[in-house]
Every structure is written in structure tokens, then in C-alpha cells.
Amino acid sequence: MASxxxxxxxxxVTGLTEVEGAAAGAAVxxxxxxxxxxxxxxxxTWRRLKKNKLALIGLGIIAVFIVVGIVQVIAYPxxxxxxxxxxxxxxxxxxxxxxxxxxxxxxxxxxxTDYLGRDILSRALVATRISLLVGVIAVAIGLIIxxxxxxxxxxxxxxxxxxxxxxxxIFFAYPYILFVLLIMTVLGPGFVNVFLAIGILGWASxxxxxxxxxxxxxxxxxxxxxRAQGASDLRIIFRHVLPNSMAPVYVTIxxxxxxxxxxxxxxxxxxxGVQPPNASWGKMISDYxxxxxAGSWWMVLFPSVLLTVTVFGFISFGNGLRDATDPRxxx
Numbered sequence: 001m002a003s004x005x006x007x008x009x010x011x012x013v014t015g016l017t018e019v020e021g022a023a024a025g026a027a028v029x030x031x032x033x034x035x036x037x038x039x040x041x042x043x044x045t046w047r048r049l050k051k052n053k054l055a056l057i058g059l060g061i062i063a064v065f066i067v068v069g070i071v072q073v074i075a076y077p078x079x080x081x082x083x084x085x086x087x088x089x090x091x092x093x094x095x096x097x098x099x100x101x102x103x104x105x106x107x108x109x110x111x112x113t114d115y116l117g118r119d120i121l122s123r124a125l126v127a128t129r130i131s132l133l134v135g136v137i138a139v140a141i142g143l144i145i146x147x148x149x150x151x152x153x154x155x156x157x158x159x160x161x162x163x164x165x166x167x168x169x170i171f172f173a174y175p176y177i178l179f180v181l182l183i184m185t186v187l188g189p190g191f192v193n194v195f196l197a198i199g200i201l202g203w204a205s206x207x208x209x210x211x212x213x214x215x216x217x218x219x220x221x222x223x224x225x226x227r228a229q230g231a232s233d234l235r236i237i238f239r240h241v242l243p244n245s246m247a248p249v250y251v252t253i254x255x256x257x258x259x260x261x262x263x264x265x266x267x268x269x270x271x272x273g274v275q276p277p278n279a280s281w282g283k284m285i286s287d288y289x290x291x292x293x294a295g296s297w298w299m300v301l302f303p304s305v306l307l308t309v310t311v312f313g314f315i316s317f318g319n320g321l322r323d324a325t326d327p328r329x330x331x
Contacts, residue, residue, distance in 0.1 A: 120299065124284070127283075130264065168203075210245055214241050
């Protein structure tokens with residue numbers, strides 16, 4: 001009896017606990033799932049870029065190229081044009097070319113020597129400086145012009161847009177290499193003129209890409225809010241519109257650097273680019289091409305491989321970056 005009374009006395013407490021447990025379970029079941037981690041645009045781009053093995057290989061090639069090029073740029077004025085090379089790139093040593101056809105690769109000269117007995121590895125390393133400067137300075141010139149004219153064209157539209165885009169069409173109408181040859185003929189051969197010719201012709205691509213992005217961004221709410229607050233047109237363009245239009249520009253930069261290096265090599269090959277005694281991959285190929293049929297294959301092979309691998313790196317990375325930033329390819 002006492003036990004029954006004791007159990008009945010505990011029933012309300014037991015019932016209350018069951019109700020509370022049921023309510024707690026229902027609350028847990030109704031609670032929303034934890035929100036997934038939101039990645040920034042750069043983090044999302046890097047996550048997708050890592051899945052592209054070819055793009056990572058290209059990024060590695062670019063990193064090596066930039067490091068070697070920067071070292072050569074820094075060391076060039078400090079070492080009277082030699083840089084950090086195993087031998088003087090312009091030193092002639094006819095004992096290393098007894099027959100006038102150079103000497104094949106060896107431990108002391110991994111890429112062999114040319115017809116004047118100059119070390120090809122040293123000349124190829126010095127030529128990296130030329131290619132890096134062309135890739136950076138020439139593309140920077142075109143980028144600056146394009147980032148000024150492109151946003152102005154897309155933002156204002158009308159007559160301004162028509163004038164700028166028709167001017168860009170003129171640059172697109174002529175074959176690129178022929179236009180470069182025309183400008184180099186007017187300016188004359190030389191190291192600095194190479195930058196100017198490639199940079200002047202490169203602005204149209206950047207301007208057209210930025211213009212298209214600005215046309216899709218300028219009607220956004222944050223642009224209207226900035227305009228309503230009295231912000232000037234230049235502030236709206238370069239503070240609000242342009243920063244949100246740069247994703248495709250980064251891809252174009254990577255592609256343009258590779259194209260600038262090829263263009264410089266082509267001009268040097270034709271004799272209107274970098275002039276002797278400065279070494280350039282294109283000039284080396286041009287000077288050594290006749291010796292290829294005489295059996296001195298190493299003279300042409302190594303500069304050609306360096307040029308091909310470097311351009312391959314920029315193109316591969318550019319293609320991977322384009323895929324990583326394309327919203328249509330997101331999961």
C-alpha cells in the first residue's frame with residue numbers, strides 16, 4: 001500500500017519529465033540545420049582552381065619564371081649585365097667552339113655553347129629578364145589604358161561609347177603582328193619600343209571586356225545608392241563599378257602576358273626587337289636556326305623549349321582561372 005501511494009505520488013513528476021522531453025525533442029527536430037560555411041569569391045575561386053591539375057602546373061611554371069626573372073632584373077645592373085649566371089653571357093670563347101658550330105651539352109655547360117663559344121644557359125637566363133619585363137610592362141600599359149577607356153565607355157554610353165568602341169574596332173581590324181611591325185617600323189627597333197608597341201595594341205581587349213562588365217553592373221542597387229548620395233561619376237566608376245568588374249580582367253592578364261612574350265620573341269626573331277648584345281629567346285632562335293641543319297641542335301632546342309614552356313604556363317593558368325571564375329561552371 002505504501003509503495004502504491006509512493007508510486008502514485010511520483011506520477012506527476014514522471015509525466016512532466018516526459019512532456020519536457022517530448023517538447024525538447026520537437027524543438028531539436030524543428031531547429032534549422034547549421035548554415036554552410038560561406039566562401040569568399042577568392043576562396044571559392046582557389047578551391048575550384050585546385051581541382052584543375054593543368055592550371056596548377058601552369059601556376060608552378062609561372063612562379064619559377066617570375067622568381068628567375070626578378071632575380072635577373074635585380075642582379076642585372078649590379079653585375080654589368082651578367083646577372084646570376086654561371087658565365088658571362090656575352091663572353092666569347094672560341095676554344096669552346098673549335099669548328100664554329102659550338103659544343104654540345106656537358107656538365108660544365110648544361111645547354112652547350114653557341115658558335116662563338118658563349119654559354120647558352122647563361123644567355124637563356126639573361127633572356128628571362130627581357131621576357132619578364134615585356135610581360136609585365138607591356139601588359140601594364142595596355143591594362144592601364146583599357147581600365148580608363150573601358151569603364152568610361154560602358155558607364156556613359158551614347159556618343160562616348162561609340163567613339164571608344166569604334167577606335168577599338170580599328171585596332172581589332174588589323175592583324176596583330178602586322179600592326180606591331182608597323183609601329184616598330186615607325187618607332188624603330190629597340191628594347192623600350194617593344195614595350196610601347198605591345199602595350200599600345202593591347203588596350204583594346206581590356207577596354208572591351210571591362211565595358212561589357214560595366215554595362216551589367218552599372219544598374220545595380222549599390223550604384224544607384226552611390227549616385228543618390230551625390231557621388232561623382234568618377235568615384236562611382238572607379239570606386240564602385242570597376243572593382244566589381246575585374247574577374248574576367250584577371251584571366252585576360254594571364255593570357256596577355258603569354259601573348260606579349262610570344263610577340264616579343266617574334267619581333268626579336270625578325271630583327272626589329274631586342275638588339276645585340278642583349279639576349280632574347282626569339283633572337284637566340286633566329287641566330288642559331290642556321291646551325292640546326294649543321295647538327296648543332298642544342299642551340300635552337302633549349303631557347304625554344306624555354307619559350308614554349310613559359311607561354312604554356314601562362315595559357316594553362318589563364319584557362320584554369322577562366323573556368324574557376326565562370327559562374328556557369330559552379331556546382
